[in-house]
Amino acid sequence: MEYLSSSFLISILEKFSYKLKQKIIAPKKVYGIDAGLINAITFQFSENIGRLMENIVFLELLRRRSYFDDYFEVYYWNDYYGREVDFVLKKGRVISQLIQVCRDLSFIQTKERELKSLIKASDELDCSNLLVITYDYEGEEKIGRKNIKFISLWKWLLQ
Numbered sequence: 001m002e003y004l005s006s007s008f009l010i011s012i013l014e015k016f017s018y019k020l021k022q023k024i025i026a027p028k029k030v031y032g033i034d035a036g037l038i039n040a041i042t043f044q045f046s047e048n049i050g051r052l053m054e055n056i057v058f059l060e061l062l063r064r065r066s067y068f069d070d071y072f073e074v075y076y077w078n079d080y081y082g083r084e085v086d087f088v089l090k091k092g093r094v095i096s097q098l099i100q101v102c103r104d105l106s107f108i109q110t111k112e113r114e115l116k117s118l119i120k121a122s123d124e125l126d127c128s129n130l131l132v133i134t135y136d137y138e139g140e141e142k143i144g145r146k147n148i149k150f151i152s153l154w155k156w157l158l159q
Helices: 002-006 020-025 035-041 049-067 108-125 153-158
Strands: 010-013 029-032 073-078 084-091 094-101 130-134 139-143 146-152
Touching: 002 010, 010 049, 010 073, 029 049, 035 049, 049 073, 049 084, 049 094, 049 153, 073 108, 084 108, 094 108, 108 130, 108 139, 108 146, 130 153, 146 153
Parallel strands: 094 130, 130 146
Antiparallel strands: 010 029, 073 084, 084 094, 139 146
């Protein structure tokens, strides 16, 4: 994996944890640097648009991290129950934003799963800037005292 990473074919995302040991032993997420190459070399029966969207968001976060003066770190978060947040943005010692990427929120089970993970991470990491990047849904919802913004991928990429 290190060879692929050092040759810029993949990028590795670590789990967020305040404990260094947990960060080291936790599984890593792997993202391809070239989405076209991913589609060309992987064996799949159908398109996985959601995974491709997540990869695009990750690449854009890397670009924004190197382009803007405000340096931030990118991680993912999960807990023992399997809840996961795709991206945790950390500036200094503060968690500045939590981002979920989900293609389709029309299924109530999918929406509940994604939002429960986001709310749990928000409570645990003390972050109120919550964002869900979708294929085409936009809006804002309030769950308890948490405001969650929904934005389509193309609009988020243009920001």
